[in-house]
Amino acid sequence: MMRPLLIENARIVDPASGTDQPGAVLVEDGRIGDLALGGPVGVPDGAEILDAGGHVLAPGLIDMRVFVGEPGKEYRETLASAGAAAVAGGVTSFVMMPDTAPAVDDGALVDFLIRRAEAQSPARILPAAAITRGLAGREITEFGLLKEAGAVCLTDGAQSIQSSALLRGAMAYAANFDMPFVHHVADAALVGDGVMNEGLFATVLGLKGIPREAETIPLARDLQLAALTGVRYHAAQVSTGGSVALLAAAKSGNGKVTAGVSINNLCLNENDVGRYRTYFKLNPPLRTEEDRRAVVEGLRSGAIDTIHSDHDPQDSEVKRQPFAEASNGAIGLETLLAAALRLVHSGDVDLLTVLRAMTSRPAAILGLDTGRIARGAPADLILVDLDYPWQVTERDLRSRSRNTSFEGARMQGKVLRTIVSGRTVFTHEE
Amino acid sequence: MPQDVRPSSTAGRAGDFPPFRQRHLISIADLAQHEIVDLLDRAERMIAVSRQERKSLPTLSGKTQINLFFEPSTRTQSSFEIAGKRLGALVVNMSVKTSSVSKGETLIDTAATLNAMRPDVLVVRHAAAGAVELLSQKVGCSVVNAGDGAHEHPTQALLDALTIRNHKGTLAGLTVAICGDIANSRVARSNLLLLGALNVRTRVIAPRTLLPAGIESLASEVYTDMEKGLEGADVVMMLRLQHERASGKMIPSVREYYRFYGLDAARLRHAKPDAIVMHPGPMNRGVEIDPAIADGERSVITDQVEMGVAVRMAVLDALLPPRNEQ
Numbered sequence: 001m002m003r004p005l006l007i008e009n010a011r012i013v014d015p016a017s018g019t020d021q022p023g024a025v026l027v028e029d030g031r032i033g034d035l036a037l038g039g040p041v042g043v044p045d046g047a048e049i050l051d052a053g054g055h056v057l058a059p060g061l062i063d064m065r066v067f068v069g070e071p072g073k074e075y076r077e078t079l080a081s082a083g084a085a086a087v088a089g090g091v092t093s094f095v096m097m098p099d100t101a102p103a104v105d106d107g108a109l110v111d112f113l114i115r116r117a118e119a120q121s122p123a124r125i126l127p128a129a130a131i132t133r134g135l136a137g138r139e140i141t142e143f144g145l146l147k148e149a150g151a152v153c154l155t156d157g158a159q160s161i162q163s164s165a166l167l168r169g170a171m172a173y174a175a176n177f178d179m180p181f182v183h184h185v186a187d188a189a190l191v192g193d194g195v196m197n198e199g200l201f202a203t204v205l206g207l208k209g210i211p212r213e214a215e216t217i218p219l220a221r222d223l224q225l226a227a228l229t230g231v232r233y234h235a236a237q238v239s240t241g242g243s244v245a246l247l248a249a250a251k252s253g254n255g256k257v258t259a260g261v262s263i264n265n266l267c268l269n270e271n272d273v274g275r276y277r278t279y280f281k282l283n284p285p286l287r288t289e290e291d292r293r294a295v296v297e298g299l300r301s302g303a304i305d306t307i308h309s310d311h312d313p314q315d316s317e318v319k320r321q322p323f324a325e326a327s328n329g330a331i332g333l334e335t336l337l338a339a340a341l342r343l344v345h346s347g348d349v350d351l352l353t354v355l356r357a358m359t360s361r362p363a364a365i366l367g368l369d370t371g372r373i374a375r376g377a378p379a380d381l382i383l384v385d386l387d388y389p390w391q392v393t394e395r396d397l398r399s400r401s402r403n404t405s406f407e408g409a410r411m412q413g414k415v416l417r418t419i420v421s422g423r424t425v426f427t428h429e430e
Numbered sequence: 431m432p433q434d435v436r437p438s439s440t441a442g443r444a445g446d447f448p449p450f451r452q453r454h455l456i457s458i459a460d461l462a463q464h465e466i467v468d469l470l471d472r473a474e475r476m477i478a479v480s481r482q483e484r485k486s487l488p489t490l491s492g493k494t495q496i497n498l499f500f501e502p503s504t505r506t507q508s509s510f511e512i513a514g515k516r517l518g519a520l521v522v523n524m525s526v527k528t529s530s531v532s533k534g535e536t537l538i539d540t541a542a543t544l545n546a547m548r549p550d551v552l553v554v555r556h557a558a559a560g561a562v563e564l565l566s567q568k569v570g571c572s573v574v575n576a577g578d579g580a581h582e583h584p585t586q587a588l589l590d591a592l593t594i595r596n597h598k599g600t601l602a603g604l605t606v607a608i609c610g611d612i613a614n615s616r617v618a619r620s621n622l623l624l625l626g627a628l629n630v631r632t633r634v635i636a637p638r639t640l641l642p643a644g645i646e647s648l649a650s651e652v653y654t655d656m657e658k659g660l661e662g663a664d665v666v667m668m669l670r671l672q673h674e675r676a677s678g679k680m681i682p683s684v685r686e687y688y689r690f691y692g693l694d695a696a697r698l699r700h701a702k703p704d705a706i707v708m709h710p711g712p713m714n715r716g717v718e719i720d721p722a723i724a725d726g727e728r729s730v731i732t733d734q735v736e737m738g739v740a741v742r743m744a745v746l747d748a749l750l751p752p753r754n755e756q
Contacts, residue, residue, distance in 0.1 A: 200644025206559035206581030276560030322558030
């Protein structure tokens with residue numbers, strides 16, 4: 001039996017209810033026992049009292065797109081190291097992509113991951129199940145059994161299904177089980193040998209480009225098939241202004257469509273590739289500054305619902321390569337919140353909108369009871385100093401891999417304490 | 431052409447040239463205009479050295495040059511080899527066969543291994559853009575890019591500029607038309623950068639499928655009609671078409687390509703009467719160029735090969751100054 005915990009003198013920011021005001025929260029039995037905005041809160045005997053010092057108390061973040069190396073590539077990341085990185089970044093739950101070896105395409109693996117994560121990870125790990133067996137894009141998996149085993153959504157992870165007919169069938173079958181259908185959109189033939197955004201910058205570097213249409217064409221197809229099948233469709237991540245326009249139009253007629261964006265596409269652009277810096281080789285690629293502004297605007301307008309880290313640990317062996325031959329991906333769990341706060345500090349997006357995209361929106365899409373500060377909800381909370389200055393250094397990161405796209409970046413804002421199910425799992429040390 | 435180079439003195443090397451500030455030659459984009467001119471002037475002197483009976487200068491004696499070619503190229507490799515040997519360097523050629531899976535691994539591993547042999551300069555060609563720069567970060571010696579993917583081929587651009595300068599007397603104010611597979615050409619990129627830096631008017635001519643995104647920012651003018659693009663040009667630079675790769679995708683057939691983008695006598699008449707014809711080699715006669723033009727009086731293609739040796743001598747000499755030798 002844990003002692004009750006009273007967090008007082010906090011600035012309570014709860015996007016689900018639109019709350020942003022001083023108050024106190026009482027945590028009991030792993031849940032939020034009481035919430036007092038302005039007024040007094042009853043303090044049970046023996047409660048531990050934490051003075052929040054006026055800092056922001058928000059729901060723990062829910063990251064919808066995280067790659068973990070376990071099972072199969074434990075040298076890149078384990079459930080334990082990913083969990084430690086997550087809570088250090090204020091992420092209390094994350095959806096784990098099925099891109100493991102073997103791929104998560106079977107109920108037994110989902111069950112294994114849930115049990116192992118409970119034992120190993122301080123953060124909640126929510127397994128996503130593959131849409132197709134072996135992520136091969138040919139045969140659909142057992143959606144019903146995977147859901148029963150505990151998979152929170154369906155996705156082929158970094159893979160994009162090319163066959164429209166297969167997608168239609170998969171979406172219809174997912175609708176049958178009311179499973180969120182999360183799809184990374186990329187036209188494989190248009191991507192071709194492309195390794196970065198198509199344009200002058202790629203031309204100067206002598207690198208093959210990926211046109212924006214490699215994303216917008218399959219997205220337009222997906223949105224039509226989503227309407228046809230009635231599936232709960234989530235475009236995993238978009239990177240272009242054209243995609244934002246497509247989403248805005250689709251959402252006006254179909255309430256079941258949602259979309260995510262990687263923090264990288266919100267904060268970085270193709271110029272960050274510099275001279276072949278492979279930590280900025282990402283999928284989707286970093287686009288132009290114009291596209292970056294368009295996705296930020298999409299977040300503001302609601303065309304884009306969620307922000308995720310796209311945490312993708314890669315070892316130096318596959319990153320210290322000529323750009324075209326290097327693997328995609330960057331880690332991001334520990335820098336997600338601080339990077340997202342850049343949008344707040346710059347005045348582009350308000351705090352509630354940014355936090356909503358990492359708390360109540362993913363919770364609603366995935367049907368979770370977390371992501372909010374409400375009586376009875378699980379006590380997944382973060383205490384955040386919005387202005388704390390720090391610099392990202394790869395050796396301080398908890399991930400097993402070092403491929404951060406924010407190496408050396410100056411950040412403003414840090415998690416002081418992370419609470420999962422009422423238990424403090426991370427405390428910032430000076 | 432300067433004739434005052436004494437074979438056994440250091441005058442041919444150091445001469446009046448200020449120290450060259452770069453450690454590597456990775457891309458033309460890294461060079462300031464005065465550095466480009468400096469290299470061309472140094473190369474000018476090296477032409478004379480190569481035309482002497484005793485074709486040697488001792489300026490690199492005692493130094494080790496390794497030619498590391500991940501992509502086979504007889505002509506570029508032998509050009510660098512002759513350049514190094516004429517300057518007295520010990521030259522070692524290494525051709526590295528690469529399987530597609532272990533390319534990068536080989537690159538970094540090879541870099542570490544070669545670095546331990548204490549070479550003074552590595553001349554590197556690799557199929558991937560940026561590979562030579564990556565390698566330069568892992569070694570303690572100078573690195574010369576002999577071509578990296580579709581990125582750059584700086585010594586080719588320098589030798590082209592030297593060839594043009596020697597035929598036309600100057601570069602500024604000329605119009606150079608580069609014709610062919612611009613999208614996949616490192617030669618085109620390096621030339622556009624170099625010629626642009628020296629105030630040469632550049633044109634690219636190609637079907638839209640062979641023009642890379644943003645090319646209008648790199649070239650002064652972009653043409654898809656070859657005759658219009660050649661109008662008034664002082665220099666016609668043809669590129670090799672990788673027709674095995676392009677056929678059926680970027681172009682329908684070699685014969686259609688030749689019909690619209692091949693250089694023959696009729697097309698060449700659109701350029702200036704004294705226009706010269708260049709090609710980086712190896713040529714596909716009958717694909718991008720009529721054999722009669724390639725081997726005709728307007729062609730300066732063999733001059734390019736000669737300038738190649740001179741430019742590479744100049745680059746090696748500039749990058750490897752004597753270190754406080756008494």
